[in-house]
Amino acid sequence: MKLFIILILASYAISATISDYQLESQWENFKKKYDRKYLDAKEEAFRKGLFANTLKFVQKQNVRYDEGLEQFRLGITSLADFTEEEKEKGSRSGRRIRSRLGQDFRDFSDIKVTDIKNAIDWRARGFMSKVKNQSTCGSCWAFSAIGAIEARLNIKSKTSELPTLSEQQILDCSPIAAGDCKYGWIKKALNYLYLNKGINSDFDYKYEAKANKSNCRYDKTKSVAKLIGYSSIPYYVKNKEHFLAKLVATEGPVSAAIHISKNDKKNFDKWKKTDIYETKECAQTITKKKLNHAIVVAGYGSLNGKDYWLIKNSYGENWGDKGYMKLLRNGPMHCGIGLNVYYPIV
Structure with missing residues (x-):
């Protein structure tokens, strides 16, 4: 029973984190979906960081929803690479x-x-x-x-x-x-x-x-x-x-x-x-x-x-x-x- 509980908790912990592969895949899909074109590599890196933070927030919220701790799920929208000021x-x-x-x-x-x-x-x-x-x-x-x-x-x-x-x-x-x-x-x-x-x-x-x-x-x-x-x-x-x-x-x-x-x-x-x-x-x-x-x-x-x-x-x-x-x-x-x-x- 203890092993089963540990496995469940581990699965939640994994789902709440983002691997490099997941981030790259989601980032490329986001850019294609919303036709994102950045001025240079520096700006893209900055926007990608904002997107990663948004993605982590969304995944954490959805894990909490699956655990019955939140009332709704969230998703990625066109504002995912915006700064708070831009939002x-x-x-x-x-x-x-x-x-x-x-x-x-x-x-x-x-x-x-x-x-x-x-x-x-x-x-x-x-x-x-x-x-x-x-x-x-x-x-x-x-x-x-x-x-x-x-x-x-x-x-x-x-x-x-x-x-x-x-x-x-x-x-x-x-x-x-x-x-x-x-x-x-x-x-x-x-x-x-x-x-x-x-x-x-x-x-x-x-x-x-x-x-x-x-x-x-x-x-x-x-x-x-x-x-x-x-x-x-x-x-x-x-x-x-x-x-x-x-x-x-x-x-x-x-x-x-x-x-x-x-x-x-x-x-x-x-x-x-x-x-x-x-x-x-x-x-x-x-x-x-x-x-x-x-x-x-x-x-x-x-x-x-x-x-x-x-x-x-x-x-x-x-x-x-x-x-x-x-x-x-x-x-x-x-x-x-x-x-x-x-x-x-x-």
Whole structure:
């Protein structure tokens, strides 16, 4: 019996370490999968070290999961060779967003929560645009705004074949105060697009993962979409998650900001599950000032007795469940969901 226990413990210890062969194999697969090309051997060695640390963290977490000590497994995502600073830049959001009512605002007081569907998935309905990758630029605020607009345009046109839109235009052409690759605001992204009266496609205005405010290349002759206005959840609404459910069910996907703490960030960045995301820190009371990541709310539903929001992220298709995550719903307001929500009018 003692020998059996020792063998089991030894097998766990082996699985928690990484051999040179495993590292080389995983590293080569990672570079190929995410098309990584580095400036020189020195940079590649540096990135490989970051990747090795990520791989060790993931394997340790998964061993603990197999032992019943953790609630979820992790996986390798496109952020595996990022520094902590780059990851932080890659998830800065539309914080300090204030409510502003668009010209088409509805208060939804005529709709009861019991009157809407128990679940809705705009992705399954075919109206969500492709999942994109913001890379090391902290432009989630621009991706969130564009993602919601793309979905609303698809719903309005009853197709998913419309051109996808340019986040780079927002980065380059919006006012300096709107944001850049360090941080930004959903509201200011939408306000710029509303005032500009036109949006280029991301084919004509390609994403570069950097902001160049002195080189706006917007071409109004190639505009493929227009934002008529935008609205938000009013400050006086008490049950914001109920309001959000009504909004998503009746109007479609929306842009929203959430809070990801420093302690939760490692798990969030490496999320590779179809389970519901919930953490102790997200369960605490979140204020608007703490919101630091922007996403698109693409639906809601329930799984194994728990309610969730279906969110679309901007970390590429290899993050989460093909770029999506189930975030705990009716937590209440897990990770601050519902505190800052905007829906575009197209």
